[in-house]
Amino acid sequence: MRLLFLFSLLLVPTWLPAEPGRPAMTIEKTSEGCWIKEGNQKVLFYQRRTRSLEGQYARANYVHPLMDLDGNEITEDFPADHPHHRGIFWAWHQVWIGNQKIGDPWSIENFHWNVREAKVEQGNSGSIVLKTQIFWESPLWVDRDSQLKPLVKEDTAIEIYPTTESRRAIDFTIRLQALESAMRIGGSEDIKGYGGFSTRIRLPKDITFLGKRGMVTPQNTPVIAGSWLDMLASFGSRPHIDGLSLHCHPTTPGYPQPWILRSSGSMQNAVFPGNIAVPLKQDQPLIFRYRLVIHRGRRSIQQLESWQQDYETID
Secondary structure, three states: OOOEEEOOOOOOEEEOOOOOOOOOEEEEEOOOEEEEEEOOEEEEEEEOOOEEEOOEEEEOOEEEEEEOOOOOEOEOEOOOOOOOOEOEEEEOOEEEEOOEEOOEOOOOEOOEEEEEEEEEEEOOOOOEEEEEEEEEEOOOOEOOOOOEOOOEEEEEEEEEOOOEOOEEEEEEEEEEEEOOOOEEEEOOOOOOOOOEEEEOEOOOOOOEEEEOOEEOOOOOOOEOOOOEEEEEEOOOOOOOOEEEEEEEOOOOOOOOOOEEOOOOOOOEEEEOOOOOOEEEOOOOOEEEEEEEEEEEOOOOHHHHHHHHHHHHOOO
16 A cells, blocks of 8 residues: 655655665655655655745745755756756746737746645655645736636655665646646747746766767757657866766657757756647647656766666666
């Protein structure tokens, strides 16, 4: 029987069983959100409570920090070049109801994430799953009493696996359901079309990108690199290269999605749907699935492709 823990605001760790010889996966709940840990080492923090920078760029429902296998932070929040960027996040520039544009969740303009629920379940093979329910809201969409009306119901599951073979996998499943008719979502309305699942990671000068066809050079517009992308850099204090690979599940809309890549001062994005908004329905949710793999050292294309194939076997 699965163990279920409702989110509370207590600073109390929840311990989940580990396989013999492995540290237990834990969750430590705070007034801001919750830490996921493996033994005593921090893995990631989920930001449940709305956070801002001196009252600007108020946001919730994202991951920061994300740690590498040595405990170094590899994500950024409120970076000076793009203060609306935030760790691991998923957002779009365009949210439409009919012909009315309802805020901009990417740039965080006239938008709010109401995190109603966050609970933890024990997963398979010692993993834990953080399940959240969020309602998208905007001051541009209110009822007769000027109260915010929910636009979209988001149900997201983040499954964190124990470290094995010098790597750790983290799965994201994001389910978006319209609560109003004639809704659409889309990326930036320029030629870049960026929007969707994104990683705002630190970008050392030695950052490189590897796809299934070899090394990938960032362009101003989206690049075609396949169903996965590996980002390599000296993230930690030790002088060696580590990696963060991002894998897209074949059930995700637009698979294989193109990539917006930047080698400095920006984020990396699995692009969907681009600059033309697509319908978001009440009876047929959009479901996005991605896997992050944090790993030590360089990995071959063949090994990264095998990780992709392993991910594709998950229903």
